[in-house]
Amino acid sequence: MKLGFTEAQEAFRRDCAAWLDAQLSGPFRDIRGVMGQMAMLERRMEWEQALGRERFSAIGWPEEFGGRGANLAEQVIFAEEYARAGAPGRVGHMGIELAGPTILTFGTAEQKARFLLPIARGEEFWCQGYSEPNAGSDLANVRTRALLVDTPAGQKWQVNGQKIWTSLATFAHWSFVVCRTEEGTKGHKGLSYLLVPTRQVGVTIRPIRQMNGEAEFNETFFSDAITDATNIVGAPGEGWKVAMGTLAFERGVSTLAQQMSFRNELDRLVAAAKANGAAADPTLRLRLAEAYSGLRIMRYSALRMLSNADGSELSGAAYTYKIHWATWRKKLGELVMDVLGPAGEIAAGAPYHWDELQGVFFSSRSDTIYGGTNQIQRNLIAERALGLPKEPRGV
Numbered sequence: 001m002k003l004g005f006t007e008a009q010e011a012f013r014r015d016c017a018a019w020l021d022a023q024l025s026g027p028f029r030d031i032r033g034v035m036g037q038m039a040m041l042e043r044r045m046e047w048e049q050a051l052g053r054e055r056f057s058a059i060g061w062p063e064e065f066g067g068r069g070a071n072l073a074e075q076v077i078f079a080e081e082y083a084r085a086g087a088p089g090r091v092g093h094m095g096i097e098l099a100g101p102t103i104l105t106f107g108t109a110e111q112k113a114r115f116l117l118p119i120a121r122g123e124e125f126w127c128q129g130y131s132e133p134n135a136g137s138d139l140a141n142v143r144t145r146a147l148l149v150d151t152p153a154g155q156k157w158q159v160n161g162q163k164i165w166t167s168l169a170t171f172a173h174w175s176f177v178v179c180r181t182e183e184g185t186k187g188h189k190g191l192s193y194l195l196v197p198t199r200q201v202g203v204t205i206r207p208i209r210q211m212n213g214e215a216e217f218n219e220t221f222f223s224d225a226i227t228d229a230t231n232i233v234g235a236p237g238e239g240w241k242v243a244m245g246t247l248a249f250e251r252g253v254s255t256l257a258q259q260m261s262f263r264n265e266l267d268r269l270v271a272a273a274k275a276n277g278a279a280a281d282p283t284l285r286l287r288l289a290e291a292y293s294g295l296r297i298m299r300y301s302a303l304r305m306l307s308n309a310d311g312s313e314l315s316g317a318a319y320t321y322k323i324h325w326a327t328w329r330k331k332l333g334e335l336v337m338d339v340l341g342p343a344g345e346i347a348a349g350a351p352y353h354w355d356e357l358q359g360v361f362f363s364s365r366s367d368t369i370y371g372g373t374n375q376i377q378r379n380l381i382a383e384r385a386l387g388l389p390k391e392p393r394g395v
Contacts, residue, residue: 127174151226176233262325266288
């Protein structure tokens with residue numbers, strides 16, 4: 001499938017490519033091609049601000065909120081050129097791709113005025129307060145609670161509980177937190193979606209060290225943490241609806257940039273196979289071809305998903321997307337190790353100095369777990385996308 005672009009859109013593509021190349025060959029050449037969520041954080045935060053100054057950070061947002069009001073085709077073009085240029089992963093993606101679109105769709109005028117410009121300008125960073133030790137893929141089982149209380153400074157939400165696997169929390173200014181605000185409720189009912197500042201006395205963040213030496217994930221503890229009464233997105237009790245809207249945005253235009261990143265990984269792997277002779281193995285050649293075919297199918301699926309969805313609800317195609325890409329990349333990681341052979345088991349230098357392809361293997365192991373395990377994804381597809389009878393659950 002090939003998108004048809006107008007001459008004006010192709011001119012926009014050339015402008016995007018030229019700006020990206022100039023920046024990544026000049027002032028930001030040191031972060032070109034950088035992989036890993038926690039690598040060179042300070043420089044990449046400066047990069048977020050550079051994107052914001054050019055209104056490239058959130059180009060689909062209205063101009064008044066730091067965007068360019070770009071249409072879908074232009075958003076696709078920039079996402080593709082961004083990945084093609086070897087630009088680093090977005091350390092602001094929780095705000096740009098999740099919190100921001102959620103506030104744009106469900107937030108009040110006051111919330112939009114307060115939060116969107118700082119996100120687009122790379123001035124404030126966000127993390128996601130969804131998963132808990134007993135509520136990972138089963139988000140409706142959250143136990144973190146919030147109570148509306150009177151304080152000398154006015155009404156505040158007081159939050160108590162624990163979140164886990166909180167990506168990028170160590171440098172985030174804010175977290176969007178799904179919590180229970182109605183006593184005695186269970187499941188989807190009684191949940192609310194709060195915007196909570198993380199840099200306060202009532203919030204403790206503990207990094208979780210990973211096998212690659214990084215600490216992208218964290219435990220986050222709320223102990224009488226507070227946030228203004230107005231920092232609730234949607235009405236009290238509508239948290240599930242808003243949270244599902246956030247997940248729909250996660251399967252938006254950014255998926256095409258993700259696929260370009262995957263294509264870069266596959267290209268590196270093919271080059272490695274040619275260099276070490278693994279490409280001569282017919283079995284490995286077949287697996288490389290299957291990886292390429294799977295990536296093309298992923299693109300077609302994403303384009304269909306983007307063309308049919310309204311952006312705030314999960315379509316049938318969107319329900320299948322996560323399990324598709326996660327399973328594909330897990331297989332790619334396994335293929336990486338088979339292509340590299342024994343050399344793939346050896347670090348290039350001091351502890352945790354792995355090369356880019358080894359990093360693909362490490363990170364791909366988590367893809368079928370975070371954001372909903374493959375097993376839970378199959379239940380969601382069956383029950384919500386296909387309307388099949390629900391799986392029996394214990395009382």
